[in-house]
Every structure is written in C-alpha cells, then in structure tokens.
Amino acid sequence: MIIQALAFYLFAFVAIAAGVMVVTARNPVHSVLFLILAFFNSAALFVLMGAEFLAMILVVVYVGAVAVLFLFVVMMLDINFVEMRQGFLQYLPVGGLIGIILLAELVLIVGTWAVSPEAATLVTAPIPPPDQASNIHALGRLIYTHYVYLFQASGMVLLVAMMGAIVLTLRHREGVRRQKIEQQLARKAEDTIEVVKVPSGSGI
Amino acid sequence: MVDMMALWENYIWPTAWIVGGILMIVVPVLLSVAYLTLAERKVIGWMQLRKGPNVVGPFGLLQPIADGLKLFFKETIIPASSNRVIFFLAPVVTFVLSLIAWAVIPFGPGLVLADINVGFLYLFAISSLGVYGILMAGWASNSKYAFLGALRSAAQMVSYEVSIGFVIITVLLAVGSLNLSQIVLAQSGGIHHWHAFSPLLPMFVVFFVSALAETNRAPFDLPEAEAELVSGYNVEYSSMTFAMFFLGEYANMILMSAMTAILFLGGWLPPFEFAPFTWIPGPIWFALKIAFVLFLFLWVRATFPRYRYDQLMRLGWKVFLPLSLAWVILTAGWLIAFDQVPPAGGA
Numbered sequence: 001m002i003i004q005a006l007a008f009y010l011f012a013f014v015a016i017a018a019g020v021m022v023v024t025a026r027n028p029v030h031s032v033l034f035l036i037l038a039f040f041n042s043a044a045l046f047v048l049m050g051a052e053f054l055a056m057i058l059v060v061v062y063v064g065a066v067a068v069l070f071l072f073v074v075m076m077l078d079i080n081f082v083e084m085r086q087g088f089l090q091y092l093p094v095g096g097l098i099g100i101i102l103l104a105e106l107v108l109i110v111g112t113w114a115v116s117p118e119a120a121t122l123v124t125a126p127i128p129p130p131d132q133a134s135n136i137h138a139l140g141r142l143i144y145t146h147y148v149y150l151f152q153a154s155g156m157v158l159l160v161a162m163m164g165a166i167v168l169t170l171r172h173r174e175g176v177r178r179q180k181i182e183q184q185l186a187r188k189a190e191d192t193i194e195v196v197k198v199p200s201g202s203g204i
Numbered sequence: 205m206v207d208m209m210a211l212w213e214n215y216i217w218p219t220a221w222i223v224g225g226i227l228m229i230v231v232p233v234l235l236s237v238a239y240l241t242l243a244e245r246k247v248i249g250w251m252q253l254r255k256g257p258n259v260v261g262p263f264g265l266l267q268p269i270a271d272g273l274k275l276f277f278k279e280t281i282i283p284a285s286s287n288r289v290i291f292f293l294a295p296v297v298t299f300v301l302s303l304i305a306w307a308v309i310p311f312g313p314g315l316v317l318a319d320i321n322v323g324f325l326y327l328f329a330i331s332s333l334g335v336y337g338i339l340m341a342g343w344a345s346n347s348k349y350a351f352l353g354a355l356r357s358a359a360q361m362v363s364y365e366v367s368i369g370f371v372i373i374t375v376l377l378a379v380g381s382l383n384l385s386q387i388v389l390a391q392s393g394g395i396h397h398w399h400a401f402s403p404l405l406p407m408f409v410v411f412f413v414s415a416l417a418e419t420n421r422a423p424f425d426l427p428e429a430e431a432e433l434v435s436g437y438n439v440e441y442s443s444m445t446f447a448m449f450f451l452g453e454y455a456n457m458i459l460m461s462a463m464t465a466i467l468f469l470g471g472w473l474p475p476f477e478f479a480p481f482t483w484i485p486g487p488i489w490f491a492l493k494i495a496f497v498l499f500l501f502l503w504v505r506a507t508f509p510r511y512r513y514d515q516l517m518r519l520g521w522k523v524f525l526p527l528s529l530a531w532v533i534l535t536a537g538w539l540i541a542f543d544q545v546p547p548a549g550g551a
Contacts, residue, residue: 030290036336052320056322056326059332059333060325060328060332064365065362068339068358071339072355072358134321135321135322179514
C-alpha cells in the first residue's frame with residue numbers, strides 16, 4: 001500500500017529530524033519538546049507495525065510521565081544558554097570520535113548478527129498467532145503468566161532503585177513546622193468559633 | 205477508467221467518509237462547549253438565586269455566540285519577552301488534544317469513528333498529554349504568575365492521573381477488554397448492571413473527584429486561583445489564543461463526563477430494558493448521561509470552597525492512590541476467588 005509506505009517515511013523522517021534537533025537545539029526546553037516529538041513519531045511507527053499496545057504505553061510512560069519530569073526540571077533550571085554553548089567546538093572532536101566508534105561497533109554487530117537455528121524450538125512459552133489473540137492478551141500471558149517470576153524480580157530491582165534515590169536525597173532538617181493533618185481533621189466549629197453578642201457602644 | 209474507479213473506491217471515498225465522521229463529532233462537541241458555558245452560568249445563577257445571562261436572545265440563548273464574537277474581535281497581544289513559537293503552540297496543543305480523544309468514544313452501537321482494541325489506553329494517553337499545553341503556556345509566557353499556575357496545574361494533573369489509571373484498571377478487570385464498546389456492552393441488562401451500582405461504586409466516586417482535579421475544576425481549581433495567581437497559566441493570553449484554552453478546558457470536561465458515562469453509567473444503554481425506555485435511541489441516552497455528570501461538575505462548583513494545596517496533594521497521594529490500589533487487588537482477588545474472570549476473547 002502506498003499510503004502505509006508514505007506514512008512510514010513521514011514518521012521516520014520526522015522522528016530522525018526531531019532527534020537531530022534534540023541534540024542541536026540551543027534552548028534545553030526546545031530540546032525536550034523535540035524529544036517528545038521524536039517519541040510521538042516512534043509511537044506512530046509502532047502503530048504502523050501493528051504493535052498498538054506498545055505505542056500507547058510509549059506515549060503514556062515516556063511522553064506522559066518521563067518527559068513531563070524532564071520538562072519540569074529543565075524549565076526550573078537557571079542557566080545561561082550562551083555560556084553553556086562555549087565549550088562546544090572544544091569538545092566536538094572527542095564527542096565525534098566517540099560517536100564514530102559507537103557507529104562502527106553497531107555496524108559490526110548488525111553485520112555479523114546470526115540467530116541460532118534451534119532458537120525457535122527453545123521458546124518455553126509459545127506466542128499465539130496474531131489472529132487468535134490481541135496484542136494485550138499475548139503480552140499479558142507472557143509477562144504475567146509465563147515469566148511472572150522475572151517480572152516480579154524486575155519489580156524488586158525498581159523498588160530498590162527507588163529506595164536508593166530516596167535515601168540519597170532525604171535530609172532531616174531541624175526546626176521545620178509540619179502540618180498535623182489529624183489535628184486539622186479533628187477540629188470542630190464549636191471548638192474554635194464563639195458567637196458573642198456585643199452590645200452597641202461597648203467592647204467585649 | 206478502472207484506475208479512476210479504484211482510486212475513488214480505495215482512497216477518495218474512505219477519506220471523505222472519515223472527514224465527514226470527524227465533522228459529525230467535532231461540530232456537536234464545539235456546540236456543546238458553547239452551551240456548556242451558558243449552562244454553567246445559568247445553573248450557578250439559579251443555585252445562588254440569581255437569573256444568570258438573560259439579555260442576549262431568548263433566555264440568554266445567544267450569549268455564547270456573543271461571547272465568542274467578542275473574543276474573536278479582540279486584539280491578540282504577544283508579550284515582548286515571550287517565546288513566540290511555543291506561546292502560540294500551547295493553546296493549539298490544548299485544543300487539539302481535547303478534540304482528538306473523541307475519535308474512540310462510542311456514541312451508540314457501532315457509532316464510533318475508530319473502534320480500536322486499545323481504546324481506553326488511547327484515552328488515557330491523550331489525557332496524560334494535557335499537561336503539555338499548560339506547561340508550555342506557563343513557560344513561554346515568561347511571567348511569574350503564569351509559570352506558578354502552570355507548575356501547580358502540572359503537579360495536580362500528574363498526581364490525579366495515577367488514581368484515574370487504577371480506577372480504569374478495576375473496570376477493565378471486570379470487563380476483560382480495553383475496547384470502549386465492549387465496556388459499554390458488559391453493562392447491558394438494565395440499571396442494576398451498571399458499574400456505578402456494583403461493587404465498583406467507590407471507584408465511581410474516586411473517578412469523579414479525580415476527574416474534577418484532572419480538569420482543574422472547582423474545588424480543585426488552584427491553577428486558576430484568582431485571588432493568588434490572577435488567573436494562572438493563561439494570564440498573558442488574549443483573544444483567540446485565550447479562547448482556544450477555554451474551549452479545550454470545557455471540551456475536556458465533556459470528555460471526562462463521557463468517560464464517566466462509559467465506564468460507570470452504561471454508555472448509550474437505556475436504564476431499563478422495556479418499552480418506553482428502549483424507544484429512545486442510544487446517542488440520546490449517552491448525551492443525557494453526559495449532561496447529568498456535567499451538572500454534577502457545576503453543582504460541585506457552586507457548593508464547595510477551594511481546597512488548600514497541601515490538602516489537594518494529600519487527597520491524591522495518601523487517600524485516593526492507596527484506596528484505588530486496594531480496590532484493584534480486591535477486584536482481582538474477587539474475580540479469581542469466585543471464578544468470574546471474563547473470557548480472554550473479548551478484545
């Protein structure tokens with residue numbers, strides 16, 4: 001189909017262009033917004049491949065949650081954009097070298113990629129053909145039924161990472177007055193308001 | 205000649221069909237937005253023993269059009285130190301996001317523009333993007349009040365999205381499908397089969413309150429707290445850019461009401477499965493249910509004072525999140541224990 005091919009090239013082109021702009025944009029906020037555009041186009045590519053669940057999760061998790069945090073942090077930064085750009089030419093050779101090495105490694109890996117002929121027989125959990133189960137059911141069966149222990153283990157890893165982040169940033173400060181929610185909830189109008197009839201011409 | 209016919213049948217006709225469908229949805233939504241603003245002023249007026257707008261047209265019925273025209277003829281002012289491109293992009297993003305979500309809403313049996321399997325995930329994804337319009341507006345305005353309002357709004361929307369997600373999961377567990385038509389059909393058979401009158405009732409309440417917070421409505425309208433922030437993230441906007449924010453916000457209210465109607469009030473289904481009720485077509489029942497939920501939105505606004513910010517965060521993270529998480533586990537446990545897990549073939 002011509003339309004599918006056109007859509008693919010459109011989304012792929014915009015995704016790569018947005019990726020380039022993430023790196024080259026002068027303003028960090030613009031970078032984050034281009035990153036969001038790149039995420040969107042990747043999600044559209046997933047939809048074209050028939051992986052609609054992955055596409056939606058990409059939007060919900062990366063665009064709806066992770067990129068919001070990025071944007072929050074970048075917007076609050078108080079940095080001088082001109083100053084930040086000063087070392088650009090100085091670091092360009094080193095950065096370019098690292099980029100070329102990574103590209104060469106990737107080309108080598110992809111060029112020598114080989115799948116073992118027995119790989120198909122080693123699959124312990126058969127993946128149902130696409131006409132029998134939707135994306136979501138197939139994924140759910142794999143993650144929550146066949147590989148549930150690995151799923152739980154990755155959950156534990158994330159929990160430990162979260163606890164680590166909290167431990168690293170938690171500081172106990174002295175002399176902070178906190179709201180006591182129980183006290184606030186326990187307050188009644190009778191305890192705090194007194195209706196007084198004040199005769200005119202005299203105080204209480 | 206055959207080529208022309210093929211071109212017509214494969215490309216032009218489907219495109220025209222889809223564009224027609226989009227217009228059939230967008231025009232009524234925008235009209236409802238216009239009349240929702242009038243309904244809001246009228247309902248709150250009656251609740252406060254006033255008359256509300258009653259001068260323009262009979263019963264003030266032309267008031268929304270007068271308001272729209274007024275905004276249209278105002279001057280568009282761009283603050284000198286603003287970031288122009290993002291300043292213009294922000295209202296467009298808000299407005300477009302509030303409209304594209306309607307693509308998956310079923311108005312009746314088979315009456316849906318895109319009947320996709322991951323319908324509710326799509327809605328959830330779109331509603332989680334609403335933050336961007338507001339953050340971009342707040343940042344691009346380069347103004348303290350706008351930025352503070354945007355930060356408040358973003359924090360609030362992100363917090364309440366979590367509990368909305370869990371509420372949706374409880375319903376999906378009970379239905380066994382992410383498709384919105386399937387969710388409605390799972391509630392067929394009369395009012396006592398609706399999710400609002402099942403063990404999911406507490407989730408209905410949580411969803412409604414979270415919807416108030418998600419759309420920045422009273423009593424959670426802190427982003428627009430007039431007393432502290434002038435008007436929040438949209439202070440610097442004028443004319444049509446302001447109007448697009450306004451339209452987007454009210455279209456989001458209607459969308460949230462539609463989601464409530466689909467998840468808990470049986471969508472297009474009549475409340476009773478016998479004669480006078482089944483004569484009324486599905487889309488009218490759906491519209492009536494949306495109108496009912498919208499009336500609740502307005503009623504809440506006329507009744508409750510604004511929350512304090514720390515109370516708002518406490519309600520979201522310390523009350524709704526544990527409650528909805530517990531309900532997910534309870535529902536899943538109930539379904540497994542009594543062998544009521546819906547069959548997997550649904551979606």
